[in-house]
Amino acid sequence: MNTNDLKIFEAVAETGSFTKAAAAMFTVQSNVTARIKSLEEEFGAELFSRTSRKVELTAAGKKLMQYCKQISNLIAEAKSHVQSSTKVSGSLKIGCIETTMALKVPEMINHFEEHFPDVELEFKSEMRNALINDVLNYNLDAAFVSAPINVTGLNQIRIKEEQLVIVTASEGPKIEELLTKQPVKIVVFGHGCLFRARLESWLSSKGIVHYKSTVLNSIEGIINFVEAGLGMTILPEEVVSQYYAGRKITSNALDKQLGTMITVLIFKQDKSQSTALRAFIDMYFSHNKSKITAPLDEAKSASKRGKLNLKPHF
Incomplete structure (x- = not known):
C-alpha cells in the first residue's frame, strides 16, 4: 500500500x-x-x-x-x-446554501485571499442536509448551514443571525389578498431548502395546506417569478435589500420564530486538521468571538494572490 x-x-x-x-x-x-x-x-x-x-x-x-x-x-x-514554517497552503472545499454563495462568498474570498494566498478555495452550493452529509463523509472540509445542528462528530461556529422576509410582487395584490386566492402560489427551491420549509410552515400557521409550488434552482429565477406575480417566496432580508432593491418586489415581515435564521460553520471534530482548514476556521473564530469545542492554532499570513474555484451545484 x-x-x-x-x-x-x-x-x-x-x-x-x-x-x-x-x-x-x-x-x-x-x-x-x-x-x-x-x-x-x-x-x-x-x-x-x-x-x-x-x-x-x-x-x-x-x-x-x-x-x-x-x-x-x-x-x-x-x-x-x-x-516554510510561515506558509499556509493546500486546498479547501467549502459548502454553503445558495444565498450564502451569493451574499458571503465574495467577502470570504477577498478576506481569505489577502491573508492566505497559497490556499486554493473551492465552493459548492447544495441543500442543507446534503452539505451536512458531505462534511461527515469528508467530501467537504466545512460548510455554512442553518442552525440548529445536533450531529455527533461535528463542531460548529455561530456566524450570523439573519432576518427572513416574505417577498411578493409590489405591483400585485397585497399579501392578505394573495392568501385568499386558491390555490396560493409559492416560488421556492426544491425539497430540503430551509426557506421553503419556513414558507410552508407559515402557510400552515395560516390554515393553508394546499398550495401550488413553482420550483426553481436560483435566487435570480425566484426573484423574476415573484416580480412577475407568479407567487410569493421567503428569502433573507439582506439578500433582498442588498441585491434586489430596485426590483418591483415587496418585503413582508415575519414573526421572530419563523423569521430568524442563524448560520453556523460546521466541520469535523477530527484531532488532525489541515493548516488551511484551521486558518479558515480561525478567520471566523477571530471575527465572531465564538466558542468551539476544540482550541485552534493561530495560522500565519502571507502575501496577496490565490487560486479560487467556485462550483455551484444547487
Whole structure:
C-alpha cells in the first residue's frame, strides 16, 4: 500500500464510480480495480458495495476514509512545515446554501485571499442536509448551514443571525389578498431548502395546506417569478435589500420564530486538521468571538494572490 493507493480509494469514494475515478486519477479502470482489490486484501475487509448503478463505501470503507483524510492532512502539514514554517497552503472545499454563495462568498474570498494566498478555495452550493452529509463523509472540509445542528462528530461556529422576509410582487395584490386566492402560489427551491420549509410552515400557521409550488434552482429565477406575480417566496432580508432593491418586489415581515435564521460553520471534530482548514476556521473564530469545542492554532499570513474555484451545484 502507498499514498497513491489511498488517493485512488478516495477518488472512487468521491465519484461513486471506478470509471470516473480512473479518469480523475489519469489511469485506466483496470488499475483502479486492482488497487482497490489490493487494499481490501490488505485490510481484510470489503471497502465498497458494488451495484449495477453505483459504488458506495461500506462501514469499513467509511472508517478507512476517515484515516485517509487524516493522512492527507498530515502529509500536507508536513510539506507546509518543511517548505516554510510561515506558509499556509493546500486546498479547501467549502459548502454553503445558495444565498450564502451569493451574499458571503465574495467577502470570504477577498478576506481569505489577502491573508492566505497559497490556499486554493473551492465552493459548492447544495441543500442543507446534503452539505451536512458531505462534511461527515469528508467530501467537504466545512460548510455554512442553518442552525440548529445536533450531529455527533461535528463542531460548529455561530456566524450570523439573519432576518427572513416574505417577498411578493409590489405591483400585485397585497399579501392578505394573495392568501385568499386558491390555490396560493409559492416560488421556492426544491425539497430540503430551509426557506421553503419556513414558507410552508407559515402557510400552515395560516390554515393553508394546499398550495401550488413553482420550483426553481436560483435566487435570480425566484426573484423574476415573484416580480412577475407568479407567487410569493421567503428569502433573507439582506439578500433582498442588498441585491434586489430596485426590483418591483415587496418585503413582508415575519414573526421572530419563523423569521430568524442563524448560520453556523460546521466541520469535523477530527484531532488532525489541515493548516488551511484551521486558518479558515480561525478567520471566523477571530471575527465572531465564538466558542468551539476544540482550541485552534493561530495560522500565519502571507502575501496577496490565490487560486479560487467556485462550483455551484444547487
